[in-house]
Amino acid sequence: MNCNEAATLVAAYADGEIVGRRGDLLQKHLLGCAGCATQYQSVLALRARLRAEIPYFPASPALHTRVRAMLGATGAALPSRPRPSIDGWRWLTGGALAGCAATVLAWVLGTAVIDWRTNEDLAVDAVATHVRATLGNHLIEVASSDRHTVKPWLSARLDYSPPVQDLANEGFALTGGRVDTLERRPIATLVYRYRQHTIDVFVRPESAHAAPALRTVRGFNVAHASGSGMDWLAVSDVSADILSPFVQRLARAEAAP
Numbered sequence: 001m002n003c004n005e006a007a008t009l010v011a012a013y014a015d016g017e018i019v020g021r022r023g024d025l026l027q028k029h030l031l032g033c034a035g036c037a038t039q040y041q042s043v044l045a046l047r048a049r050l051r052a053e054i055p056y057f058p059a060s061p062a063l064h065t066r067v068r069a070m071l072g073a074t075g076a077a078l079p080s081r082p083r084p085s086i087d088g089w090r091w092l093t094g095g096a097l098a099g100c101a102a103t104v105l106a107w108v109l110g111t112a113v114i115d116w117r118t119n120e121d122l123a124v125d126a127v128a129t130h131v132r133a134t135l136g137n138h139l140i141e142v143a144s145s146d147r148h149t150v151k152p153w154l155s156a157r158l159d160y161s162p163p164v165q166d167l168a169n170e171g172f173a174l175t176g177g178r179v180d181t182l183e184r185r186p187i188a189t190l191v192y193r194y195r196q197h198t199i200d201v202f203v204r205p206e207s208a209h210a211a212p213a214l215r216t217v218r219g220f221n222v223a224h225a226s227g228s229g230m231d232w233l234a235v236s237d238v239s240a241d242i243l244s245p246f247v248q249r250l251a252r253a254e255a256a257p
């Protein structure tokens with residue numbers, strides 16, 4: 001076996017896919033060739049790094065459902081009657097199906113990673129915006145506990161009109177609102193007071209990707225909920241067991257009179 005052949009097989013060999021006589025030949029080549037051995041070691045090292053450094057998240061029920069649905073759709077696309085002829089054809093069909101499924105799976109996983117990245121950036125961006133507003137003392141651009149004041153003020157500055165509720169009787173007093181920029185787009189921010197804490201709630205029209213319900217960024221809790229056609233993202237130093245139900249309550253938006 002020469003270096004060119006070895007180079008095409010090294011990655012598969014590292015995955016345990018090259019066995020039998022070819023595996024023996026490759027192993028022999030690696031023992032005698034420093035260049036190919038280095039390449040093999042770097043594949044192993046990369047694999048170890050990926051395992052160690054890429055964060056692991058259990059798949060959400062929504063992702064489970066999506067993968068199942070897509071794999072189901074792939075299965076349905078198969079010819080219902082098996083090809084009559086030689087076994088070889090079945091192998092081919094099986095291989096093609098496995099390839100399809102692998103592609104679908106890779107695509108879904110890729111999308112999940114992008115979703116994760118997007119949500120991570122969004123949470124970090126939201127916390128940075130919250131901190132900037134608090135430190136820079138421009139928490140509130142329209143100061144009012146009256147939703148009939150805050151809502152039109154926001155609608156006049158945005159291309160959507162977020163639902164606004166005062167939940168003072170539940171301990172969350174609306175103190176005002178402002179317009180921020182999140183992910184390079186203007187966004188409505190509702191400002192609430194809960195005991196000594198300030199809660200910023202970013203509200204924008206619902207997007208396609210599902211954000212995780214709760215994250216912690218630099219000690220701040222970021223709670224997400226979807227509802228009333230909007231995405232709701234609450235940021236505060238209030239504890240998660242208070243923030244999460246609050247943002248879900250807003251998303252339900254049972255309109256107050």
Ligand SMILES: [Zn+2]
Binds near residue numbers: 002029035036037
């Ligand atoms: Zn070599």
